[in-house]
Amino acid sequence: MAEHVEKERAIRAIVKQAIEAYASGFSDRHLRELDDENGTINMKIHNVFIAALGPDIQYYSALSRSLDSSLGNMLEKMAINIATLNYEVTQHVEGLIYQGQTDYIAELLESYKNTKGENHKKPQVEDYQDISKLTSSALHSKRHESDYYLKDTETSMHYLIELKIGGDLDNKKARSEKEALLEQYCILANSLGTEMNIRLYFATAYNRYGEGKAWKQGRVRQFFAEEELLISNKFWNLVCKSENGYTIVLDEYRKNAHYIIEALNRIKSVYLPNE
Secondary structure (H helix, E strand, O other): OHHHHHHHHHHHHHHHHHHHHHHHHHHHHHHHOOOOOOOOOHHHHOOHHHHOOOHHHHHHHHHHHHHHHHHHHHHHHHHHHHHOOOOEEEEEEEEEEEHHHHHHHHHHHHHHHOOOOOOOOOOOHHHHOOHHHOOOOOEEEEEEEEEEEEEEOOOOEEEEEEEOOOOOOOHHHHHHHHHHHHHHHHHHHHHHOOOOOEEEEEEEOOOOOOOOOOOOOHHHHOOOOHHHEEEOHHHHHHHHOOOOHHHHHHHHHHHHOHHHHHHHHHHHHHHOOOO
16 A cells, blocks of 8 residues: 555656646747747747737647647656656667568558458457567568657566557558557567567557547557557556556646646746737
8 A cells, every 4th residue: 555655656746847847948948939030939929810819819829839749748758757667668679570570560561551452451469469480581680769668577568659649640650650569579579589478559648539438540540459559548557557547647737737827828928918
């Protein structure tokens, strides 16, 4: 019980620190750009057609893309810091892969892509089980940058995770994400001598369709099986190694969101001082 309390305290501390640092940095960056005509806000805030809709819309439309992308970066880093509480965390996978494995991956992905052909396959985890046995071909050394390679030293499980904050990918990008994960899977399996404890996932930080609702991103599902998806709460629960991980993270985020709101208000008061 004490261990769970300590873990929750540590998670909350990481979330709070991440939000405070983000709010401060976001505010400072945009305030420094006040006199820069090529600054993020200045590039858009003088759109007279948007300005005619009112100062709030004028301000937030100018800032929205910067807020969205930088907030996503903050969440990615925050998740990594939380993961270090429970796992050995690496952001690359490097090692040997057989040409036969690479060829099989290409054929498999083509069968997922070919949605109208006779050879179309619906993604299943079983599709690549035993891929480590395809060893009668040339070996190549390869390195992949990874969002999250998590090793659980207690269970000897290895998790390969590609995170897209909202999960928006086009068809080509979804394919390349699955290809990269499968190649990492092979490299790990070849190194470990077994596939038994390796899992690969496509993850999102939130459910764009609403928490608790079905996640319907068809372009991702074309290449990823249901068991390979960590959508919203499933991602945070794995990273936190707790069935309450998502609840803890979101609760602490909401408690400290006022730091970001205050930063946004500071920026607005400088760029639109008469409002």
